[in-house]
Amino acid sequence: MASPSPSAGTTTACGRWAVGVTCTHLGCNIANPSLGGDVSFSRIACGCHGSQYGRDGDVREGPSVRDLPNYAVLVQQDGVVLIDAQEQVPIGTRLATT
Numbered sequence: 467m468a469s470p471s472p473s474a475g476t477t478t479a480c481g482r483w484a485v486g487v488t489c490t491h492l493g494c495n496i497a498n499p500s501l502g503g504d505v506s507f508s509r510i511a512c513g514c515h516g517s518q519y520g521r522d523g524d525v526r527e528g529p530s531v532r533d534l535p536n537y538a539v540l541v542q543q544d545g546v547v548l549i550d551a552q553e554q555v556p557i558g559t560r561l562a563t564t
């Protein structure tokens with residue numbers, strides 16, 4: 467289940483979700499601050515060439531033309547939240563919080 471694919475997880479009252487942060491333009495790691503990327507609650511911005519994504523990974527501004535992948539989120543019985551970067555799910559998929 468573990469994967470080296472970088473991803474960012476978010477939890478809100480609407481649920482939990484995880485978005486890959488490898489830019490779909492040319493593959494920069496958006497979460498690497500030394501590359502100038504920005505991963506925040508409201509936006510994901512690649513510092514390499516300026517692609518912008520919404521918080522679900524939906525591409526908002528190029529040069530990228532593809533959304534970031536969304537991954538399955540699992541919660542273990544002990545409450546630990548895991549991101550399964552081997553299982554892509556449709557963009558906007560949420561795991562309900564209880």
Ligand code: FES
Pocket residue numbers: 489490491492493494512513514515516517528529530
């Ligand atoms: S690699 Fe992200 S915009 Fe080019």
